[in-house]
Amino acid sequence: MAINATPMYAKAEERYRSAHSPAEKVAALEEMLRLVPKHKASEKLQAQLKEKLKNARETMVKSQAAKSGGHGPGDLFSIPRQGAGQIVLLGAPNVGKSSIVGALTAAKVEIAEFPFSTHAAVPGMARHEDVPIQLVDMPPIMDGHAQPGMMQAYRAADVLLIVVDLAAIELIDQYEQSLKLLTDHQLRPVSMPVLEFDEDEEAAIPKRVLVVANKFDTPGAQDNFDGFKELVGGDLRMIPVSATTGDGLPAMMAAVFELLNVIRVYAKKPGKPADKESPFILPTGATIHDMAHLVHRELAEKLTTARIWGGTVHDGQQVHATHVLTDKNVVELHFP
Ligand SMILES: Nc1nc2c(ncn2[C@@H]2O[C@H](COP(=O)(O)OP(=O)(O)O)[C@@H](O)[C@H]2O)c(=O)[nH]1
Ligand SMILES: [Mg+2]
Structure with missing residues (x-):
């Protein structure tokens, strides 16, 4: 694309591509139109954006009329973005998602030895140095499925933390189910700060992820981590942490900051x-x-x-x- 899009425009485009509700689409398109470089080479793009905005506004009005104040399942999991970015935790039951959010923020998370202690999205504010970064605790996914509305939260996230449990026998399974949930929903996990979107808007949306291998304090965790990395391979960044001892959490936040770009x-x-x-x-x-x-x-x-x-x-x-x-x-x- 020879329009020399600015980083601010790229950010707005990212929001547009991950937008789910018509209102989010309208807001992102308005921002893109404001930020698109105004010169000859971008005239076609400007016209396309105006057309998309017109359509998005019409869809928004229609969907508002259809809903007339009703609450969808997404409302339970939709959290207003705060700080430098919104980081959403994704994973099987008991891997330690709530413990990680609890260790890094003042949020009142529910931690329990039994699964399903977390019912809704719970936000908290963490920090990397002096940068506030929002963490959002979520209910677990089950057998690779999410509750209605949860996908929307994953889509809206700037970075997803795929959490797995180094002490669990089903470690690999936990990881693969999380990945499959994303790819089943046209999200393409990447661990790169700069996202590259396909021209084709139907194509999978790149989503920044970090794989967080929790319970690094448990016996044999180092071997499990090494084995896990070797087995699943791939390009996704993996960080061992312990929510209990705090080990690895600063490195995890530093990696999150890097990914936020x-x-x-x-x-x-x-x-x-x-x-x-x-x-x-x-x-x-x-x-x-x-x-x-x-x-x-x-x-x-x-x-x-x-x-x-x-x-x-x-x-x-x-x-x-x-x-x-x-x-x-x-x-x-x-x-x-
Ligand atoms: N040893 C150890 N146990 C942990 C760690 N993180 C969480 N746990 C325990 O794992 C269980 C599930 O934790 P929780 O945060 O509720 O998991 P969630 O279901 O993914 O939110 C609890 O008993 C926690 O105390 C960790 O880093 N090390
Ligand atoms: Mg939980």
């Missing part, structure tokens, strides 16, 4: 120190201009200058709106 930048007011409390999260490759949009939507186009600290620039260097940001930059935006 985002950067954190700090805003700074002139003459004041940077606000390190709440970093702004942007897709990798985002520019000063993209950040201005996030900080101040109405004033963004009026940005006069910006100064930047950290990364490859000289401290306090003045940069253009097109300057590409890097992780941990401190940015001073000047509006008139």
Whole structure:
């Protein structure tokens, strides 16, 4: 595609491709239309987007009329996205999904020795360094099947954690059932930060996943992990962890952050120190201009200058709106 789509556009496209409800589709298409580079080479794409948006809006109105306030099964599992990304846990009963969410967040998860202690989606906020990342605990899948509505949560996730139990005899089975659930629903698991979509919109949607091998503290877990990796092979990234001891959890969060393909930048007011409390999260490759949009939507186009600290620039260097940001930059935006 010769339209030079920006990282912000790519992100919106990703949302569109994984959107399930008509309202999500409309929101993503509106964003894509706003962000699509406006030049000759993209005219055809712009026209296509407008046509898709028109159709999506019509579908949305129709489906709202049909539903007239009714709640679908998806509502139990649909959690508003917060933080740098939404990470949803997927796996068989008893593998330790709730324990992982419990170990990393303040969420009130239910942990039990018997299966099915988790009934709905339970969100909690975890961190990688100072980056807040949302984890969503889910009920288990059973024999490779999910309850109605759960697939929607998996589709909406930025990253899926496929959790398996290193102490379970059915380890391989747990893993294969999780994978099959995804491929049965036209999701193509990958462990790469940058997704490549097929031109064909009916094709399987790439979904970022990380395989989390839990209960690494149990006897023989290292051997089980080595055997597991050797047997299933493949390109998916696998990380051994223990929700009980906390081993491997920071490495898991670091891998999640990598897969999210985002950067954190700090805003700074002139003459004041940077606000390190709440970093702004942007897709990798985002520019000063993209950040201005996030900080101040109405004033963004009026940005006069910006100064930047950290990364490859000289401290306090003045940069253009097109300057590409890097992780941990401190940015001073000047509006008139
Ligand atoms: N030894 C050990 N036990 C764990 C670990 N994580 C979870 N468990 C236990 O495994 C059982 C199921 O955990 P739970 O989090 O409810 O699993 P879920 O059904 O996948 O949510 C509980 O008895 C937990 O205490 C771990 O890392 N090590
Ligand atoms: Mg649970």
